[in-house]
Amino acid sequence: RKEVEQDPGPFNVPEGATVAFNCTYSNSASQSFFWYRQDCRKEPKLLMSVYSSGNEDGRFTAQLNRASQYISLLIRDSKLSDSATYLCVVVDSGGGADGLTFGKGTHLIIQP
Amino acid sequence: DAGVIQSPRHEVTEMGQEVTLRCKPISGHDYLFWYRQTMMRGLELLIYFNNNVPIDDSGMPEDRFSAKMPNASFSTLKIQPSEPRDSAVYFCASSLGSPSRAPREPLHFGNGTRLTVT
Numbered sequence: 001r002k003e004v005e006q007d008p009g010p011f012n013v014p015e016g017a018t019v020a021f022n023c024t025y026s027n028s029a030s031q032s033f034f035w036y037r038q039d040c041r042k043e044p045k046l047l048m049s050v051y052s053s054g055n056e057d058g059r060f061t062a063q064l065n066r067a068s069q070y071i072s073l074l075i076r077d078s079k080l081s082d083s084a085t086y087l088c089v090v091v092d093s094g095g096g097a098d099g100l101t102f103g104k105g106t107h108l109i110i111q112p
Numbered sequence: 113d114a115g116v117i118q119s120p121r122h123e124v125t126e127m128g129q130e131v132t133l134r135c136k137p138i139s140g141h142d143y144l145f146w147y148r149q150t151m152m153r154g155l156e157l158l159i160y161f162n163n164n165v166p167i168d169d170s171g172m173p174e175d176r177f178s179a180k181m182p183n184a185s186f187s188t189l190k191i192q193p194s195e196p197r198d199s200a201v202y203f204c205a206s207s208l209g210s211p212s213r214a215p216r217e218p219l220h221f222g223n224g225t226r227l228t229v230t
Contacts, residue, residue, distance in 0.1 A: 032216050043203060043221035044155070087155070091212045100212050100219075104154035 006103040020074040021106045023088030032091040033071045037084045083110045116222035124228045130192040133225045135204030147203040194229045
């Protein structure tokens with residue numbers, strides 16, 4: 001059974017701090033990875049893809065560690081508006097939507 | 113541009129009643145997904161369609177659940193009879209191309225329907 005595990009948190013972080021959290025996956029054949037963001041009582045939205053070499057989008061950095069089978073998301077200079085649940089998504093090689101597995105999410109709270 | 117549109121936003125019903133959730137995907141998107149989200153189980157894929165054809169319904173909990181996509185711009189998820197354990201947020205999502213094959217298009221989610229069965 002495919003597993004995607006995330007620390008549910010909540011992570012309580014002061015504004016301006018750096019925060020990072022991981023997502024582990026069990027299927028070594030997993031092909032692609034994403035981070036989605038979900039605000040309270042809203043729908044998930046794509047935050048960023050995760051590339052093998054790691055990638056950055058402003059204050060956000062995503063990295064992949066295939067050897068240890070985890071991906072990470074780092075947020076620098078955190079803002080109050082970063083408070084949300086961050087969902088890890090793992091895509092397997094089989095194709096089709098059954099290759100798309102969501103983690104349960106990590107809840108982040110940025111405190112003033 | 114209009115995103116994925118779901119209705120109703122909230123539904124409160126009594127156990128045993130029929131519930132119908134509706135979804136209009138983004139125009140031109142050829143994949144449509146129904147997800148259910150609960151605190152305990154997170155986001156679970158129920159069923160998905162490609163070009164209006166159901167591809168995988170293995171996530172549908174039981175025969176009480178059924179989904180249809182009569183045309184490219186409309187889909188329904190029906191629960192009959194509903195039970196309290198069906199209480200959850202139901203999301204519809206669409207994508208242009210499969211999200212699991214290159215170029216791995218993102219899913220676009222609707223606002224969800226919050227279902228409460230008493």
